[in-house]
Amino acid sequence: xxxxxxxxxxxxxxxxxxxxxxxxxxxxxxxxxxxxxxxxxxxxxxxxxxxxxxxxxxxxxxxxxxxxxxxxxxxxxxxxxxxxxxxxxxxxxxxxxxxxxxxxxxxxxxxxxxxxxxxxxxxxxxxxxxxxxxxxxxxxxxxxxxxxxxxxxxxxxxxxxxxxxxxxxxxxxxxxxxxxxxxxxxxxxxxxxxxxxxxxxxxxxxxxxxxxxxxxxxxxxxxxxxxxxxxxxxxxxxxxxxxxxxxxxxxxxxxxxxxxxxxxxxxxxxxxxxxxxxxxxxxxxxxxxxxxxxxxxxxxxxxxxxxxxxxxxxxxx
Amino acid sequence: xxxxxxxxxxxxxxxxxxxxxxxxxxxxxxxxxxxxxxxxxxxxxxxxxxxxxxxxxxxxxxxxxxxxxxxxxxxxxxxxxxxxxxxxxxxxxxxxxxxxxxxxxxxxxxxxxxxxxxxxxxxxxxxxxxxx
Ligand code: B12
Ligand SMILES: Nc1nc2c(ncn2[C@@H]2O[C@H](COP(=O)(O)OP(=O)(O)O)[C@@H](O)[C@H]2O)c(=O)[nH]1
Ligand SMILES: [Mg+2]
Numbered sequence: 225x226x227x228x229x230x231x232x233x234x235x236x237x238x239x240x241x242x243x244x245x246x247x248x249x250x251x252x253x254x255x256x257x258x259x260x261x262x263x264x265x266x267x268x269x270x271x272x273x274x275x276x277x278x279x280x281x282x283x284x285x286x287x288x289x290x291x292x293x294x295x296x297x298x299x300x301x302x303x304x305x306x307x308x309x310x311x312x313x314x315x316x317x318x319x320x321x322x323x324x325x326x327x328x329x330x331x332x333x334x335x336x337x338x339x340x341x342x343x344x345x346x347x348x349x350x351x352x353x354x355x356x357x358x359x360x361x362x363x364x365x366x367x368x369x370x371x372x373x374x375x376x377x378x379x380x381x382x383x384x385x386x387x388x389x390x391x392x393x394x395x396x397x398x399x400x401x402x403x404x405x406x407x408x409x410x411x412x413x414x415x416x417x418x419x420x421x422x423x424x425x426x427x428x429x430x431x432x433x434x435x436x437x438x439x440x441x442x443x444x445x446x447x448x449x450x451x452x453x454x455x456x457x458x459x460x461x462x463x464x465x466x467x468x469x470x471x472x473x474x475x476x477x478x479x480x481x482x483x484x485x486x487x488x489x490x491x492x493x494x495x496x497x498x499x500x501x502x503x504x505x506x507x508x509x510x511x512x513x514x515x516x517x518x519x520x521x522x523x524x525x526x527x528x529x530x531x532x533x534x535x536x537x538x539x540x541x
Numbered sequence: 542x543x544x545x546x547x548x549x550x551x552x553x554x555x556x557x558x559x560x561x562x563x564x565x566x567x568x569x570x571x572x573x574x575x576x577x578x579x580x581x582x583x584x585x586x587x588x589x590x591x592x593x594x595x596x597x598x599x600x601x602x603x604x605x606x607x608x609x610x611x612x613x614x615x616x617x618x619x620x621x622x623x624x625x626x627x628x629x630x631x632x633x634x635x636x637x638x639x640x641x642x643x644x645x646x647x648x649x650x651x652x653x654x655x656x657x658x659x660x661x662x663x664x665x666x667x668x669x670x671x672x673x
Pocket of ligand 1: 564
């Protein structure tokens, strides 16, 4: 299968295989994305985050269906946790998106967090670019949003929808942990349940404390299961987008995002170089042993590693 | 191979028995595989599309309703029609012994009936997936 040609012809198999290659860290995948990078930048990226079970997949499904009615092409990347013990995962988000499976204008991909160093972030960045090149108008990223790697992924989005449910409880913890700063729009899902208005008011009060910028995230009650409030939610997404562009904060965000990505890739490549260097010289283990024996302190050990690395790089040229 | 095997676990047709599919899904996860669980009432077209988008190594279907002779071959044929020949197809559930040879003939690589230890299924998938 010629993957690049397939991707450009909008062959879903090619896109799917390329995403796998990216997940598995194959350099050939990076090469293809390099060659097609000029085609990226069309898609709007929407992050959907919130605690497990709040209805993220249902919201994504309903948003996608609404946008499909307007003729938009939709990509969805749904992230679920990988078991740290077995490396396996049950990726169950598609259960809520069954009718989208056979829609030619939709591509859904489930991903495990896999837990490797920077692995998830790199894979999701890659998948977003692949779906962008594919020609999607909107790309949704659904993730639980706990743990640094997942928060980093959410930051990849142009607009982040934080999904919550009535009867906060657990969510209060999340708010304390600084999650409040991530959302551009707060959607109180399952507003068919008691206490939805109170929860919305509580979130508003939290925003009074936590958000000082000019942009004030709106709080919206929705019932995703019954499609309630979905059109309004899309309107808020568009409003946020307009604000971001008018205020110039999109430009800033994008530049920060690209910086973070480049530095991520750079860090990753340094780490890989250092590890492969150490495969020959065993320098990492030797330095660790010296720190163990108190012959070295950790700071000096890191300095030595840096010296070795620079020396190693100099020999390359 | 250091990448996880990706398996779509699907319930084709109107059959609502999902315990077996969930048991299998968990067992495969515990064996280190990435399981894409689709839920109940999937059409063969939906299963095939899911396998494509998820770039699955294996499609594992569970049927307890008796519709296996119709639905399993349909998925096999749809995949063939799309030119997909590198996906392993297995099935399980309440399936009479007499039906098994016909299903294998139709292109289902393995059938696993009640009482089969999940370790047997895991080994079968590991040993028979077509991509490295
Ligand atoms: C529990 C059960 C139910 C529960 C289901 C609960 C649920 N959510 O799953 C309830 C009460 C809802 C139910 C309802 C019905 N049931 Co019922 N049910 C059973 C029963 C007793 C056990 C099934 C079960 O859960 N086993 C435990 C699980 C873990 O085992 P398993 O599914 O077999 O899976 C194992 C293997 O088969 C294999 N496996 C299964 N799938 C897969 C897939 C892959 C890829 C692999 C590798 C392996 C694999 O691995 C698993 C682990 O070892 C069976 C009888 C039986 N002994 O099988 C009847 C049975 C399946 N039911 C039957 C019937 C008829 C019905 C009803 C139509 C009854 C009615 N008239 O209303 C309804 C239909 C429901 C529906 N919507 O489809 C019949 C089916 C007859 C047939 N095939 O011709 C059976 C066989 C009973 C009988 N002898 O008549 N049922
Ligand atoms: N009562 C109610 N339940 C909902 C609503 N939206 C989703 N759910 C249910 O919440 C459960 C979890 O939904 P899901 O989308 O999988 O949540 P996720 O884990 O955040 O992706 C499912 O059983 C949904 O049917 C809603 O608006 N009201
Ligand atoms: Mg979900």
